[in-house]
Amino acid sequence: MNQVSNTEDNNKKQKEPFLLNIGLNVIIPSAILMKFSGPEHLGQIYGLIVAIAFPISYGVWDFIRIKKVNFFSGLGLFSILMTGGIGLFKLNREWMIAKETAIPFLMGLAVIVSNKTKFPLVETFLNQILNLEKIDEEFTKHGHAHLFKKNLKTSSLLLGGTFFLSALLNYILAVMTLVGQPGTTEFNESLGKMTALSFPVITFPMMFMVMGIIFFMANSIKKNTEKEIEHFLRQ
Numbered sequence: 001m002n003q004v005s006n007t008e009d010n011n012k013k014q015k016e017p018f019l020l021n022i023g024l025n026v027i028i029p030s031a032i033l034m035k036f037s038g039p040e041h042l043g044q045i046y047g048l049i050v051a052i053a054f055p056i057s058y059g060v061w062d063f064i065r066i067k068k069v070n071f072f073s074g075l076g077l078f079s080i081l082m083t084g085g086i087g088l089f090k091l092n093r094e095w096m097i098a099k100e101t102a103i104p105f106l107m108g109l110a111v112i113v114s115n116k117t118k119f120p121l122v123e124t125f126l127n128q129i130l131n132l133e134k135i136d137e138e139f140t141k142h143g144h145a146h147l148f149k150k151n152l153k154t155s156s157l158l159l160g161g162t163f164f165l166s167a168l169l170n171y172i173l174a175v176m177t178l179v180g181q182p183g184t185t186e187f188n189e190s191l192g193k194m195t196a197l198s199f200p201v202i203t204f205p206m207m208f209m210v211m212g213i214i215f216f217m218a219n220s221i222k223k224n225t226e227k228e229i230e231h232f233l234r235q
Helices: 002-035 044-066 071-088 093-116 121-126 132-141 147-177 185-225
Strands: none
Touching: 044 071, 044 185, 071 093, 071 185, 093 121, 093 147, 093 185, 121 147, 132 147, 132 185, 147 185
């Protein structure tokens, strides 16, 4: 009975951050920008400020909760601040399109370039979850020396390509969705629409591609070490 209760508690803890993530980063900001940034409600400037306050607050709360920050979350926060800055300073619409394209492109570039350094981003991230040294030792023990490192580099290239595809999708979505100029109600409403559409158009495909990369790694680990990936999870 206690095991069932613990499982339910763990599932609840896993679902809550996901629901908060979607609600505070997508649903609430989109609703504010599309429905409450007109002159009869918050207005253009305050509507934008209130909308971006939710994802920023969530980012700060998440940092306090896990007490960790990484390159990707930092770049995501920078992207949100850029969105607010472009709107508040009423820069050209093209600035927003460039920002939406540049952020995932820089992520992909960073992932691939980091492979040439001593601290590849994919290895740095995975090492927080998995004991990579132990996995590499198991590969070597089973006669597959250097194969795990090769698979990590392949995963880095795949993840970099995923971000590049995201950059292309972001560009297309921004060009097709954004109308008007920053600082106008029309632009705020289109920004809200773009934010809402970004989840099914960009986030879902990205999630499936990342899941494919994880499956590739898990399958390789099981095939070449005869052990499930859970065996290598850090406690």
